[in-house]
Every structure is written in C-alpha cells, then in structure tokens.
Amino acid sequence: MWRLVLTLTLFSLGSEAMVTCRDNNDHEVDWYILYKAPGEKIPDPQNPPKKKYKTEIRYIYIDSTTQRVDMVPGTTNYKNLIDSSAALGNTLRPILKSVKDMPRNFGFLSYSDQPPGCSANPKKFGHSKGVLMVEQNSYGVWLLHSTPQFPFRRDQNTFWPESGFQNAQTFICVTFHYNQFRNIGKHLQYIRAFPFDYDIPNDFHQELIEATKWVQANPPTTSPYLTLTSKGQQNFYSFAKQQSKDLTVGDLYFTIAKVIDSDVAVQTWGCQPERALSYCSNGNHRVYNIDIINTNTGVCTSVIKG
Template sequence: MWRIFLMVSLLCWSTDGQVTCRDNNNGEVDWYIIYKAPQLNNIGTTGLEYLYIDSAGKKKETLTTDPTYKPINHPNGVLANTLRPIFTTSLPDNFGFISYSDQPPGCDAIDKFGHSKGVVMMEKDKTGVWLLHSTPRFPFLRDQKKFYPSSGAAKAQTFICVTFKYDQFNKIGEHLLDINAFTFDDHIPEGFYKELKDLRRTGNNIRDPRVNQVKIQDLKSAGLPSTGLPSAGRTSFESIAKKQYKAGEEAEDDECDDGN
C-alpha cells in the first residue's frame, strides 16, 4: 500500500508542474522578494528574521514573538518550500536545475566568473523558478535541514524568486552565459535548452568568450494566481547582463571543489 502511494506521489510531482515559487505556507506564488535582516546584538536580531512581499500583495515581517514564526532557514519555510524539488538524489528527466555562485560552498570562484548567485529550476515545457540572491555558500547542501549556511546569519541578504514558464528559460540561460555564472551544482538532461546545457559544470571553463557588452532581455513571469485569488496576469521583468573580461580573453581553469 505504501509503495503504491509513494509511486503515485512521484508521478504527480513529475507531471503536474509543481516547480514554482512558494510562500511560507507552501502556497504557489508568481513572485516574492525577501530582505533578510543582519544579526545585530543591539536590537536582538538573530540574523534569521526577514521581511517578505509577494505577487498577491501579501506582506510579512517575521518576529520571534509570532507563534507562526519560521526563520529563513526553517525546513518548512519559504526558501525550503521553494527549493524542495532539489532536496533529493533522484531527479526525473523532465526536471532540471542549476545552482551558481561566485562564492559556492567550499571556496570562492576565480574573478573571471560573474559576481552573481542564484538557482534556476524548471520542469520541461511547464514552469520553473529563478531564485536570485546574495548569500554566500547557498544552498549549502541539497538537504531540507541543511540548505542554509550558518555563515548566512551575520549580514543582511536579499532574495527574489520569480515563477516563469519553460519558454523563458532559454533567455535565462543566455543571461547566465553572458555573465559567466559559475555553476557549482546542476542536473540538466539532454532534452533541455542548449543555453542551459552549456552551463553544466562539465563545460564551465571551456565556454567560448562572450561579447563584452551590456545585454538587456525582456522576461515575463508565468502569471500564477495566488491561493484563493485570480491571476493578475504576467509580470514583466528585465535581465541586465554585463561580464567583466574582454572579448577574446580565454577563461582560466578553476579548481573550486564541488561543495556537495
């Protein structure tokens, strides 16, 4: 009986388009923005409190006096809920993800890689998320209880998560190639966009140099309706890319270890 239930659950995850930004209660949202407070002894913050706003107009200030308080590193909080598709070692072929950072777990990338951090996850031909952030060593592990680094409490950090339809991820992959994002963890099967496949770690240091210019791309969110509310339509975003090294300059080999 339990075996049948598990199989049905896995099939539902892989076919129902569950890769979306998620709120503190695991509800789907089109986008959200988080400001995480720094650890400050003079006002008593632990560095795990945050301010939150999303596409439904929901605003939340997490306080330890709130009985529903979930800190930023909570295993069932907003970030863990959003990242849950990668908290497994068995990933289906219709799912892909890339974790990139100039400060990945274990070391720092060389300065020829972009000063940028984020996670992209998507189901092929359905929906996915682009989670941009400023936190070094994040996600620390693909583990629901250990995804947030202990070093992430000290300073203020920001997160922006947007849900996109799959047809936007070739543009997102192009952006990450343009900024020479350093990929430290990934699962991109062969059937996905070439721009995403080119970001896999196996090709990280042998990419062709990109043209050194500012590049702006228009993106539109998936337009997900929030729980109990109608869709407000697709929100427009712009990705702005500029990389540091000059055209024709070859990327050097990088010896940054895999943090996982």
Template sequence: MKMKQGVMWRLIVCVSLLCCSSEAQVTCRNENGAAVDWFIMYKVPKVNSFTGLEYLYIDSTGAPVTENVKPINHHAGVLANTLAPMFGPTTQMPPNFGFISYSDQPPPDKSAGPSYGHSKGVVMMDRSTGVWLLHSTPRFPFSREANNFYPTTGETNAQTFICVTFKYDQFKKIGKHLKHIKMFRFDHHNMDKFPQGLGDVLLNEDPMSQDQTDPTDLIQTLKSAGGRTFLSVAKKVSERRAEGDLYVTIANELQSPVYVQTWGGQACREDSYCQQPGQEVLNIDSVKTELGDWGNGKDHSKWCVTKDQNRKVTCIADSNRARSQFKRPGGALCIKDDNNVKVWDMFNGFIATIEDCPVNGDRGKIVPPPP
C-alpha cells in the same frame, strides 16, 4: 452498486493525480508551501536583538509580510519549500527535472575567478514550469538538504532574494542572461536536456572562451507564469564607470535616477554617480525597517529603486558599486509596481539616508532622500 463504486474510485484516483501533479509543479512557494507566482525577501542582518534569520517579505498575492513566522533557514520555510524539488540524491529526481546552482562564492568556502560574474542564483525546471531564484548570499544553497541548505555565514549581513515562476518557453531567454553574466555553476543536474540557451551555459566552462562581442539582448522582457512582466538587465564589461556600472545601465534603461543599496563593507566603494543629469545613481547609506535599522556596512544585499515616482521600478541585482566590479559581468531582475502589488513602495520606504552627488570632487553629503 459495484458500477457506482467503480466510478467513484476512478474519480478519487483522478482527483488525487491532479493534486499530486499540482503539488509537484516547480514553482516559487511561500512559508506555508502554497505556490506563488513570485516573491521577494530582504533578510535582516544580525544586529540588536535579531538573529540574522528574520526577513521582510512580499509576494504576488499583494500584501507584504513584515514579520515572518519561520526563520529563513527553516526546513519548511519559504526557501526550503521552493528548493524542495532539488533536495536529495539526483538519482531519485524525476527524469524531466533539472537544476543549476551558480555562485561566484560557492560552498563550502570556494571562490570563482574574477572573469566570472559576481552573480548567485538557482534555476530549477521541468518541461512545464520552473523557477529562477536570484540572491546575494555566498555559499547558498550550502547543501541540497532541507536541514542544512542555509549557510551560517549568511546570517551576519542583510541579503536579498527574488524568486519568479516562469513557463518553459521563457528559459531560453534566462539562459542568455546567465551566459551574459558568465555565471559560475557549482552544482547541476539534467540541464543539458533543456532549452538550448541553458545547455550552452553548461558547455562553456571557461567564460573567456565565450563570444566577447557586444550582444544585442542584454535587456530582455520576461513574462512570469502568472503574466507579470519582468525585465532582466545584463551590463557590459568595461573599466569605464558609465558602461561597467550595472546601476548606470539600469538608470539609462529606465530613464530615471536610482537609489542603490550595495555592500558597504568593501574597500574603494564608488561614490554616487551624477555625470548624467536625470539618470543619477545615488548610494543608499542606511536603511530603516520594521525589523530594525542598519548601515550599508552590515548590508550585503544588492537592490535599487527608481527615484521617479511615475516609473516605480525595483531591481534585485548581483553587483556591488566598486571599480573592481565594473570589469566583471553582472545583472539584475526588475519589477514594476502595479495597482495590486507595491514592491517599490516597500523598498523605497526602507531608505533612511542617501549619499548625495559629489561636490568639487568630494564625496556627497549623507542626507535623507527628498520626500
């Protein structure tokens, strides 16, 4: 009997350790705390009866969730569950865990110089897996506290988030991307002990000290932990729109015209770009969703979809379409639709009106997208 009890006890301990190990894994998580390979969130602006904390959501399980139960700032919601490993004092974090938070508009109300990328995100990892969370929200994460991580200033406008779980061997490529976009880090822990690409980012405080020659790996293929293919895109820095516009770079790479949503509340927003037939960049003027409709003046998100329905690709990006952005680094993470998950179908369905190609130097007409 004692022997059987001993075997049973060891079995319980082993199962408990396996469960704890699984729960402790650094991964993207849904609002129930379950691990997902990736998710994308489109937070609505504070319009009509909405508080600015609601969002549209899709993840690797396939079915889009259009009515979230927990608001985006909930202490046990999607973002809080995903960021949980970096909440609290760094002295209490495991020795094999590290993170970087980067933003050109870090909390509480600072701003990086124009030589840094107009980029925002979080990287967390251990020696097995990690997450890369790209987003468009200034001052996020506001703090490393579950009850105070989402800034109140992030409620006003629409914002986008994409989180992908990657295995350890992919983070050297991610480090290269962060170096290309010259991200401004405002918080970090232990990342100098991780892959060289990420360590190099931490060592370069001044982006102008980095090599300014044209890198050959601005476009990289990444594999999520679940085997999904993603494309990271970094653009060149140039005053010429054909080179400095991130979305022209994306259209060229994907060999398709693209519809683009970027911040419409800034001065000197660029017109739609139609100088390369078959690779036009057309501004989205307004969106319509199950959670309301709004114009680009209330939308700080950055995303684009291909026009070519034979190449259904969606990119979550960091740059706006303005001349001032052409001279700053920037990038995007792109996902192609497959038979199970329809990100393109979801985002393409949000497009209410677009700005057509300019005619005789005048801004293009506002029209519905072609069917």
C-alpha cells in the same frame, strides 16, 4: 504599478505543480522578494552568567499576491524561519533530495561566486548567485540571491549556511515557463556564472547545458538587457554588466536607470575600498548610493551616501 529588475543582479497550475515560487504557507505565487535583515545577537536567558548569545534573524517578505510588505517576526530558531517550513524551503523542495530521486524531465543549476566547498576565480567568473529549477515544457523557478555558500547542502535541514547570518541577504524568486529558460541560460553565459551543483538533462535548452560547461557568450550590443515574462505575465528585465570605461555603458545601475527611465536607489556591498559616491548628472537619470536601509525590522537606519 510594480516595475521589477533582475540583475547580476505564477501562476495557477493547481495543487500538482512541482516547480514554482512558494510562500511561507506553501502556496504558489508568481514572484516574491525576501530581505533577510542582518543577524542580531541577543542574550541567551539559559546561560546568563556565561554571557552567551543567540543569533536572532528576521526578514521582510512581499509577493505577487499580497502587494504589501510583511515583516516576519524574529526568531533564534532559524530552521523555522528559513529552512523547511518557510518560503525558501518550500520553493527549493524539488532539489532537496538526491539526483536519482528527481524526475527525468527535471533539471536544476546552482551557481555562485562564493560556492560551498570550492572557490570561483573572481577574474574569470561573474559576481552573481542563483538557483534554477525547471520542468521540461512546463514551468521553472529562477531564484536570485546574495548569500555565500547557498544552498549549503541539498537537504531541508542544512541548506541555509552559517555564512548567511551576519549580513543582510536578499532573494528574488520568479516562476517562468520553460521557453523563457533559453534566455536565462544566455544570461548565465553573458555573466559567466560559476555552476557548482547541477543536473541538466541532455535534451534541455542548449543554452542551459552550455552554462554548466562555462561557455561564455558576449552580450548583444543592440540591447543591454533581456525581457523575461513570468507565468503571471509580469515583465522582468535581466541585465548583464558590460565592460567599458564609459559610465553610461559600463555601469550596471546607470544602465538600469536609462532603461527604466527613472532614478535608481542602489544598496550594494559597502565594505570595498574607494566605493563610488552617488551619481547625479545633469541629465534625466540619477543613481543614489544607499549606505544603509531603514526597514521595519528595527535593525538598521537609512542614509544616502554622497
């Protein structure tokens, strides 16, 4: 059984559903996870004497309907793989247009600590990235990701940024009912997400409106997470990192391990200095620091650090 976690880390509405996670074939799905492998330089056969290279990208995809991992073949034409004709482009279609062309009952919010065209103060705003799209009293999408400057533009041909090629990137898309976005708005306030592009109607949930105004809320002390239920009745845990010198409180991944009552293997950005080793306590829960992930893309290997 899948047990999924949303961190600062579908439904059958018929063919007329506008806001839903969509797969590579433009079919509606309850959720999907997309792992884009690091970009790989390959020789350009059209310019061998000049030693020019093309960047090839590939990704691994799984969703609620397949329950299996599919590796999408690599290509140098990223517009076919990432943009308008693949899962991300299909899912983001409702916002790839001018605001004046969007329905009145529709709202969206893009947030990022590394937004395009501006900057977010890391001492004031959460280290988090995502996109919300929602129809009032209907359904919406929460797309969490790790890609800087994404979406670069609300245009089907330019929403994927050049900054997303070199490193691996992850995406988690889930479709929720409108009533779940009250708690999602609270989560954005807990982590103080930095909104850089949004249009939330004035009669939407107040929590979403306040999230666009940088209104911060303190996470509840009684529980370190919120439980969200997708349209397909899959439960997701939404965690907001708390500030504390106590590892069992202030460490996000140790908190996750306690809540789901399981060991946790974590891969985070590995270039920061003094990166922590794996945490192996005498208790029931361990957090393993994954240095590199081994996938069937053939790009990398697997090592557990510490």
